[in-house]
Amino acid sequence: AQKVTQAQTEISVVEKEDVTLDCVYETRDTTYYLFWYKQPPSGELVFLIRRNSFDEQNEISGRYSWNFQKSTSSFNFTITASQVVDSAVYFCALSDSDTGKLIFGQGTTLQVKP
């Protein structure tokens, strides 16, 4: 069965601190996609990144970076120099390569204090 685990329920940091959100997944598929979404208090889901299972290169986008390691089935997300506007719930998700269905982790609530 496929599963996504975000062990951190809530994280609180002070502005400008770096913070890493953990994501561990389980799947028997050899081809799959991993996603990160941000959900601010307004409720919409904001797409952050998609990574396919054959691409283990780490990615950096501004203050955001992602570390994909198939050996440990992890896809962690780091925010550098966090800002108050980063406060949101962050979801990691795994896509079924055949059906396109997304399996979401439980989410990590990030609070960045000024």
Place this chain on the structure above:
Amino acid sequence: SAVISQKPSRDICQRGTSLTIQCQVDSQVTMMFWYRQQPGQSLTLIATANQGSEATYESGFVIDKFPISRPNLTFSTLTVSNMSPEDSSIYLCSVEVLLNGPGFSTEAFFGQGTRLTVV
């Protein structure tokens, strides 16, 4: 990319009534999905909306409670029937889009969600 318009954005409904949520996409897409997010929870897939045929429901969700229509490749509706307070959630429409470029690469887009409160 795909732009998804979901209506209504929010509603407050009386128990026992039904609400139909609409999802309109600005391009033809093969895969459309409906998710539910209960308060403080993660997203759970309700069903895959199949064009021209009955939706495929996930375990725990049934057609009588959540009838879904998909008359074409750009539009779908989800109805929440005979509502109770436990149905208070955010309902989200999602599509999978095949991206341009080499290889088979897709991306999942979400509507802005419908925040439903049942009183």
